[in-house]
Amino acid sequence: MPKRIIFHIDVNSAFLSWEAVNQLKKGSNIDLRTIPSIVAGDQSRRHGVVLARSIPAKKFGIITGEPVIKAVRKCPNVTIVPPSHGIYTQCSNAMTELIMTITPDIEKYSIDECFVDVSGLRLKYGNDFLSIARTIKSRIKKELGFTVNIGISENKILAKMASDFKKPDRIHTLFRDEMKEKMWPLPVSELFMVGKASYKKFKLMGIETIGDLALSDASLLEERFGKYGRMIWEYANGIDDSPVQTEESEAKDLSNEITIGFDITDKETARLYILSLCETVGMRLRKSGLYANVIGINIKNSEFESYSKRKKIQTPTQNTNEIFAVATELFEQVWKRDPIRLIGVATTQLQSEPPIQLNMFDSLSKQSSNVKKLDESIDKIREKYGNKYLVRGSLLNLNKDCNS
DNA sequence: TCTGGGGTCCTAGGACCC
DNA sequence: TCTGGGGTCCTAGGACCC
Numbered sequence: 001m002p003k004r005i006i007f008h009i010d011v012n013s014a015f016l017s018w019e020a021v022n023q024l025k026k027g028s029n030i031d032l033r034t035i036p037s038i039v040a041g042d043q044s045r046r047h048g049v050v051l052a053r054s055i056p057a058k059k060f061g062i063i064t065g066e067p068v069i070k071a072v073r074k075c076p077n078v079t080i081v082p083p084s085h086g087i088y089t090q091c092s093n094a095m096t097e098l099i100m101t102i103t104p105d106i107e108k109y110s111i112d113e114c115f116v117d118v119s120g121l122r123l124k125y126g127n128d129f130l131s132i133a134r135t136i137k138s139r140i141k142k143e144l145g146f147t148v149n150i151g152i153s154e155n156k157i158l159a160k161m162a163s164d165f166k167k168p169d170r171i172h173t174l175f176r177d178e179m180k181e182k183m184w185p186l187p188v189s190e191l192f193m194v195g196k197a198s199y200k201k202f203k204l205m206g207i208e209t210i211g212d213l214a215l216s217d218a219s220l221l222e223e224r225f226g227k228y229g230r231m232i233w234e235y236a237n238g239i240d241d242s243p244v245q246t247e248e249s250e251a252k253d254l255s256n257e258i259t260i261g262f263d264i265t266d267k268e269t270a271r272l273y274i275l276s277l278c279e280t281v282g283m284r285l286r287k288s289g290l291y292a293n294v295i296g297i298n299i300k301n302s303e304f305e306s307y308s309k310r311k312k313i314q315t316p317t318q319n320t321n322e323i324f325a326v327a328t329e330l331f332e333q334v335w336k337r338d339p340i341r342l343i344g345v346a347t348t349q350l351q352s353e354p355p356i357q358l359n360m361f362d363s364l365s366k367q368s369s370n371v372k373k374l375d376e377s378i379d380k381i382r383e384k385y386g387n388k389y390l391v392r393g394s395l396l397n398l399n400k401d402c403n404s
Numbered sequence: 405t406c407t408g409g410g411g412t413c414c415t416a417g418g419a420c421c422c
Numbered sequence: 423t424c425t426g427g428g429g430t431c432c433t434a435g436g437a438c439c440c
Contacts, residue, residue: 014440040408041408041409043406046406046407046408047408047409048406048407048408049406049407049408051408064440065407065408066405066406066407067405067406067407068406068407069405069406069407070405070406070407073405083408109439109440110411110439110440111440112440113440192438192439193437193438193439194438195437195438195439196437196438197436197437197438198437198438226414226415227413227414227415228413228414228437228438251411252411252412252413253410253411253412254410254411255409255410255411256409256410257408257409257410258408258409259407259408259409294432294433296433296434304406304407306435306436307434307435308433308434308435309433309434310432310433310434311432311433312431312432312433342408342409344409344410
């Protein structure tokens with residue numbers, strides 16, 4: 001028996017399953033999971049990509065991330081459901097809480113995935129990890145109404161690869177002695193962290209399967225791909241000693257962006273959107289007690305080309321107006337006067353320590369503490385009554401395109 | 405055909421300093 | 423004046439994830 005036993009728990013078609021559970025709870029007599037269905041954004045607002053699909057929809061060849069129009073072409077009768085993120089957060093939290101009743105050694109990896117280190121349960125359950133997995137899986141199904149896949153191995157990468165095997169509602173093991181048989185025959189694109197770009201390069205090198213990658217020369221890969229090359233070779237060989245991180249790590253970036261339903265062609269409209277994005281970013285910074293050292297603006301034009309500009313500021317901030325001032329300055333410097341499809345405001349190099357105030361009694365500090373108080377009271381009102389009730393005059397016309 | 409939103413991490417070039 | 427090399431910081435962009 002290996003020293004560590006790690007589970008990777010993955011909700012099957014998460015957004016779609018959670019929509020299905022929610023609709024059934026509300027009295028619907030159709031289970032979305034049993035018909036061709038997708039969760040997708042609104043095409044008319046140019047948000048039209050598939051976020052999740054049911055297994056019957058998968059049978060039509062519909063894939064996550066593709067344009068809705070493409071999905072409809074593959075399956076004209078597909079049922080389309082808009083996303084409701086609030087419900088997903090609730091379902092996700094419910095799952096975490098359920099697992100916490102079994103062990104606290106859990107790392108929330110994303111809204112629908114987590115790693116669990118069950119090594120500590122040996123004393124209580126012996127080495128029968130399969131029965132622990134079965135308990136978790138059936139409790140989630142019974143108590144929460146959705147199914148999961150559980151991958152079991154001695155480290156995170158193999159557990160994650162295992163949970164991706166046959167779906168839904170399955171448990172798979174992938175220990176190192178099973179690697180050659182279960183993982184190496186798979187196409188290299190199936191390996192975690194091998195995306196489109198690397199897949200192309202590997203193909204040119206004659207690397208087709210995960211096994212090909214595992215058996216290739218690690219130092220050659222490192223030479224060609226840098227750190228990434230070494231890492232990917234280790235993954236292919238099932239090497240990963242990273243721990244299950246139970247503590248939530250502090251955010252390093254915080255951003256908000258929006259694809260607009262039309263192309264922005266004038267500065268004034270752009271400024272309104274930027275202000276709205278800064279409001280959200282500022283509010284979220286304040287909520288998490290973080291200060292940004294770098295502020296940036298991202299643009300995607302109608303040709304789908306992206307460009308950006310960022311700037312390190314003198315004093316880290318969480319204040320909406322300060323963020324807005326820098327964001328608009330950057331926007332004016334970088335905008336190529338091309339039609340704007342997407343606009344985003346990003347903050348990076350976040351820190352939790354408030355900036356040092358040199359002199360508490362000087363007038364500048366007093367001013368900034370007043371600004372802080374204003375931001376905070378705005379946040380409180382928004383929290384209580386929702387964003388709609390407190391909107392800057394200049395934003396009143398933005399209505400439907402913004403989340404706020 | 406017409407392509408979301410929010411993240412993490414890495415690389416590479418240039419500026420600047422010693 | 424021109425020649426280095428190394429270290430660190432800043433910035434832009436890209437790959438990948440869910």
